[in-house]
Structures are given as C-alpha cells and as structure tokens.
Amino acid sequence: MPKKKKRRPLKFLKKFQPPIPEVSRFKLGDKPVSFYEIKDLTPVFAFNYISLRKTNKCFNCDDIAQKTYHKIFERLKNISRVYFKELIEGGRAIRFHHVDFNDERVKIMVSDFREALTPRSETLDDENTPELYQFSIGGEKRIFGFLGKPGIFYLIWFDNKHSIYA
Numbered sequence: 129m130p131k132k133k134k135r136r137p138l139k140f141l142k143k144f145q146p147p148i149p150e151v152s153r154f155k156l157g158d159k160p161v162s163f164y165e166i167k168d169l170t171p172v173f174a175f176n177y178i179s180l181r182k183t184n185k186c187f188n189c190d191d192i193a194q195k196t197y198h199k200i201f202e203r204l205k206n207i208s209r210v211y212f213k214e215l216i217e218g219g220r221a222i223r224f225h226h227v228d229f230n231d232e233r234v235k236i237m238v239s240d241f242r243e244a245l246t247p248r249s250e251t252l253d254d255e256n257t258p259e260l261y262q263f264s265i266g267g268e269k270r271i272f273g274f275l276g277k278p279g280i281f282y283l284i285w286f287d288n289k290h291s292i293y294a
Contacts, residue, residue, distance in 0.1 A: 154276035156246050160258040161275045163226070167213040169279030173204050177273075177282045179244050185236075185272075185285040185292065192288055196269065200286065203265040212279065215263065223264040227272065233293050244284050260284075262292075 154161075154176070179186045187200075207215065207222070215224035229238045241260050242249035258274035261281070265271060268290035273283045285292070 154258070154274075154280065154282060156252065156256070158276075159256065161277055163212065163216070163259075163275065166275060166277070166279045167216075168211060170211055171208055171215075171281040172279055173208065174276070174280050174282045177245055177284050179285050184289070185287055187283070187286045189286070189288060192286070196288065199269070200265055200271070203271075207263065212275075221264075223262070223270070225262065227260040227262055227292075229260075235294050236292050241284075258282075262287075 180188045182188055182190065184191070210218070215222055218224055227234060227236075229236075229241075238257065239249065242252045242257060245252065245257075258276070260272060260274055262270045262272045268288075270287040270290060270292065271283060272285040272287065272292065273281050276282055
C-alpha cells in the first residue's frame with residue numbers, strides 16, 4: 129500500500145501570492161482616506177480587519193445561515209462593479225453611508241470600532257481613526273468597514289439583524 133503524503137500547511141500558497149505593494153495597504157496610524165479621494169474608483173474588498181470573534185457583529189456568528197453567505201458574496205461582487213460616488217447616490221437599495229457615532233440610533237461606540245482594528249486601541253485617536261461605513265446586502269443585513277487607498281473597502285463587521293442601528 130502506498131504511503132500517504134504528509135499534508136503541508138497552507139504555507140505553500142505564499143509562493144503563489146503576488147506581492148501587494150505596501151503603499152496600497154492601510155496601516156494603523158495612517159491618515160484616514162477621505163471619501164472624495166476614492167469617489168471615482170470601484171471598491172476592492174479586503175479582509176485584513178474582518179472580525180471573527182463569534183459575536184453578533186461578526187462574519188462567523190452562529191446565527192448566519194449558509195444562504196446568507198451566498199448573498200454576502202453576491203452583493204460584494206455586484207458592488208465591486210459600481211463607483212463609490214454611485215454607491216453614495218444609490219439611496220435605499222444600497223444604503224451606503226458613513227456611521228455617525230454621535231447619532232443616538234447607533235448602538236456602538238467609536239471605541240468598539242478601534243478595538244476591532246487593533247488590540248492596542250488606545251494608540252488610535254480621532255486623527256488616525258478611519259471613518260466607518262456601512263452598506264446593505266438586503267433586508268436588515270449590513271456590512272461595516274472602512275475605506276483605504278486605492279479604493280479598498282476593509283470589511284470589519286456583518287450585522288445580520290441591523291442591531292448596530294436601532
């Protein structure tokens with residue numbers, strides 16, 4: 129009987145990944161990107177800051193059905209074809225807008241956002257904290273993230289039940 133090959137960890141994938149220029153990645157402490165800097169670009173979605181803590185705001189929450197994941201990726205694919213300025217103008221269908229932490233309907237604080245970005249959230253202040261945005265994937269379901277250069281939308285939270293806004 130032939131010997132089974134020993135499985136190697138996913139490290140082998142690294143040699144197939146094209147290098148990403150450091151200029152394009154958001155680093156904590158970078159100056160936040162203004163919406164007007166990227167309005168004429170289409171979004172590219174990145175998962176560097178995605179929350180996988182199994183809370184009700186995370187992409188791996190136990191409440192999320194398989195068909196919802198299909199809907200998430202379908203929506204990401206469709207939105208990646210639309211210019212940011214069209215997303216803002218998309219109205220109720222897309223509901224793309226920044227999150228105003230001073231709005232009494234918002235049930236999270238800026239400190240929650242900073243903690244999602246880094247365990248050393250105290251190192252972030254208003255000057256270097258990016259602006260949080262959200263968009264709808266249908267019904268009450270929302271995706272939250274922030275903008276980076278060049279047109280990168282960093283996903284952070286998935287709000288399955290619209291609990292961040294009440």
